[in-house]
Amino acid sequence: MKIVNARLRHRSELFTLSMDNGVFTAIEVQPAAVSAAATDIDADGNLACAPFVEPHIHLDAALTAGEPNWNQSGTLFEGIERWAERKPMLTPEDIRTRALKTIQLLMENGIQVIRTHVDTTDPSLTAMKTFCELRDELKDKVELQVVAFPQEGILSYPNGLRLMEESLEIGADVVGGIPHFEYTRELGEASMKHVIALAKKYDRLVDVHCDEIDDPNSRFLEVLAAEALFNDMGHRVTASHTTAMHSYDNAYCSKLFRLLKKSGISFVSCPTESIHLQGRFDTFPKRRGVTRVKELLAAGMNVCLAEDSVFDPWYSLGNGKLLRVLDAGLHICQMMGYQDISKALSLITDNSARALGISDRYGIEVGKPANLIILSGSDDYEVVRRQEDVRWSIRKGEVILQRQPASLVVRPGIHQ
Incomplete structure (x- = not known):
């Protein structure tokens, strides 16, 4: 499994995180945002963080x-x-x-x-x-x-x-x-x-x-x-x-x-x-x-x-x-x-x-257990300010929690 378009703490680039057999196998910088395959998780520019x-x-x-x-x-x-x-x-x-x-x-x-x-x-x-x-x-x-x-x-x-x-x-x-x-x-x-x-x-x-x-x-x-x-x-x-x-x-x-x-x-x-x-x-x-x-x-x-x-x-x-x-x-x-x-x-x-x-055995590093969460925001500051629910939680490379972010049905300033 891969996570694409992820931010990491204190880094400005986008990353792809690869996992296999419950461990991180690769952490690679992306030159730009990429499309997620069917089996991938798209972090959509949000922060991937240790649990x-x-x-x-x-x-x-x-x-x-x-x-x-x-x-x-x-x-x-x-x-x-x-x-x-x-x-x-x-x-x-x-x-x-x-x-x-x-x-x-x-x-x-x-x-x-x-x-x-x-x-x-x-x-x-x-x-x-x-x-x-x-x-x-x-x-x-x-x-x-x-x-x-x-x-x-x-x-x-x-x-x-x-x-x-x-x-x-x-x-x-x-x-x-x-x-x-x-x-x-x-x-x-x-x-x-x-x-x-x-x-x-x-x-x-x-x-x-x-x-x-x-x-x-x-x-x-x-x-x-x-x-x-x-x-x-x-x-x-x-x-x-x-x-x-x-x-x-x-x-x-x-x-x-x-x-x-x-x-x-x-x-x-x-x-x-x-x-x-x-x-x-x-x-x-x-x-x-x-x-x-x-x-x-x-x-x-x-x-x-x-x-x-x-x-x-x-x-x-x-x-x-x-x-x-x-x-x-x-x-x-x-x-x-x-x-x-x-x-x-x-x-x-x-x-x-x-x-x-x-x-x-803790942290997003190659060779360590593939345990992480994905948070709303691109860095610590945005995550703390927004105070939104955890979007994804992954343990040993398996998804244990997934949430869809809320969206407004009626948007302010838009007249019907």
């Missing part, structure tokens, strides 16, 4: 908002309380039904790789077992990474450390943590050391919910980064949220950034959810409560954006559209300059792939 990557979502909690109660305060901690009420209702069938609906929603919006955090603070580990099964069942359709996530703490929840280790033995791909939710500063710091030790023991990646709070004294990120640095694991470690960084003073951040850069860790920000959950204890001035995305990028660090939730106790909206999250993130983080927008798709593609450790 969207969702680097941080909670599929185990998706589609449970209001069950059994709504989060009335809109705070992170009440969301955890509401989820604790929902957990006893979990069954493999319930989890599968909601997860598959949400995965389909994500795939319909051009996402082909998903990292889902799955709660381990459940003695039965029902969700963990179910998601490891789903990951293996769906591997030909979508790539799932499963995070062992201790929602109520590794050391503050009864047998939390044992449940984490059991989750890794079941097959979780990534070690998670939540140090700011542990009962004390000392427990939070100790939990970060346990996370790194477990990752080393089981040869896994790391993704920690880190300092997801407005408290300027919540500084577990420095502990995580130092442990990653000392153990030479930065390329395998991700710090998610880090919203307390929005409340740090600049003097401390200047010192912190030096460590973060040395450590080589990645960052995930969930701007729509963070701006909803954080700043809840402020009157005015009211904090945005989103980490320093623009400043981290300017310092040369790897940052990506995620949706986090789809209709769950923490966030009662969500539609699986990373372009929506990207658009909101650019506004919230004051990244509306031309240079920011002209490379914005990296925040939901290449940067996310790097954080998930899949760069070696």
Whole structure:
């Protein structure tokens, strides 16, 4: 199969992309637009891009908002309380039904790789077992990474450390943590050391919910980064949220950034959810409560954006559209300059792939799996501005999604 008349990111020419046996076999510049054969896809001058990557979502909690109660305060901690009420209702069938609906929603919006955090603070580990099964069942359709996530703490929840280790033995791909939710500063710091030790023991990646709070004294990120640095694991470690960084003073951040850069860790920000959950204890001035995305990028660090939730106790909206999250993130983080927008798709593609450790098999390059999407617009700027649905999604050289663009029946200015 071939895709003709395609644009590629940061290139002005038209391209023909050839695929065979599920991989890219040729990427050739076209001298001009060409007619598509019956078996070809005509990109019609639109952007061919590596698939969207969702680097941080909670599929185990998706589609449970209001069950059994709504989060009335809109705070992170009440969301955890509401989820604790929902957990006893979990069954493999319930989890599968909601997860598959949400995965389909994500795939319909051009996402082909998903990292889902799955709660381990459940003695039965029902969700963990179910998601490891789903990951293996769906591997030909979508790539799932499963995070062992201790929602109520590794050391503050009864047998939390044992449940984490059991989750890794079941097959979780990534070690998670939540140090700011542990009962004390000392427990939070100790939990970060346990996370790194477990990752080393089981040869896994790391993704920690880190300092997801407005408290300027919540500084577990420095502990995580130092442990990653000392153990030479930065390329395998991700710090998610880090919203307390929005409340740090600049003097401390200047010192912190030096460590973060040395450590080589990645960052995930969930701007729509963070701006909803954080700043809840402020009157005015009211904090945005989103980490320093623009400043981290300017310092040369790897940052990506995620949706986090789809209709769950923490966030009662969500539609699986990373372009929506990207658009909101650019506004919230004051990244509306031309240079920011002209490379914005990296925040939901290449940067996310790097954080998930899949760069070696991700991207439009000869020899790599033929996974891509076609978007409305010729470049990042046009795609972000237009905010249209994904036109095509292709995985391993096979079409998994196709949309026809809408057209007006009655055109303005034309009199009948």
